[in-house]
Amino acid sequence: SLRREAIQAYHASTTFMDAQLGKLLDAMDRHNLWENTIVVFSSDHGYHLGEHGLWQKMSLFEESARVPLVIYHPEMKGAGKSSGSPVELVDVYPTVADLCELDAPDDLSGKSLRPILEDPSASVQKAALTQVSRRKGRGANADGFKGYSIRTDRYRYTEWDGGKEGVELYDHENDAMEFNNLAEKDEASETVKEMKSLLQESMKRAGSS
Template sequence: KLRENTIIVLWGDHGWHLGEHAIWGKHALFEESLRSPLIISHSGLVNPGKATRAMVETLDIFPTICELTGLKAPAGLNGQSLVPILKNPIAKGHPAFAYKRGVQTIRTDTRRLIAHKSGQLELYDHTSSAGESKNLAEAQPEKAAALLKQLRARLPQ
């Protein structure tokens, strides 16, 4: 009975750099610092034990718990329920956003854009082996501009 009425959520608040990008520690806007584990266990899940590659944010946890418990999520939340992904691990997620001291980032399934207060842009392709080691912002200005538009819509300067 207890298991049927229990939702377990385990997550890390951040990742850690071990020398990547010449950074040792946390609080950067690269993949190593922003990616963190998230595990949700609920007796009503159809596909328990499945992993997903869907892009999500920790602010999605609260709306997810609301939906799993049958509670109405308060209006104005930025997060989205992860129940569709819990039911179908190959379902799409949504872009993830972060910011730190005047620098902002958007991460999609395939790319990351980092926008500095100075106007400098960094664009990285996560479909290539280069990952976040080759800045493509100048070579792909149209992709950088499209991501910057999404970023500004969510995180105005």
């Protein structure tokens, strides 16, 4: 089936990418570069393979919005450990600048992740922000609107067009696949208020509106 072929193609692509990364790391071994090299591995987006009825990217679900981020520095105490702290890709630039002992511009949106690299239990921000654009209707005159989502260590909260096109709240402690939208549940009303406020703070910090 086309679905099976698409999934096979995705896994083939990731296998090929893994082989290319392996070549890079092998070269670092051969040339003894581990003691003076910073390695950053990530992706610009995730990928749907049919989850939530979606394919490819451009959603605010975990499969699209969350990406791997691996940072190696020879002097970091947290080497080889993982962290559940929310971070963003805009944090990569200030992190690398910090690790290279370079001054980063003061107006950057991101933050240095050095504290997490030194101590994986540390945190530099409460939530990670993701944004996508949508169109309502068809044709060149179709109206566009945006969706914004924040991910904390426990929750994902999403608003479409400021909430006019939908609000979503998922509890990753009990719903890792984001199937059960809690936004309209009475028992989640306080969490929705807290997450809405945190979303507004994150959007203001990022210069979004």
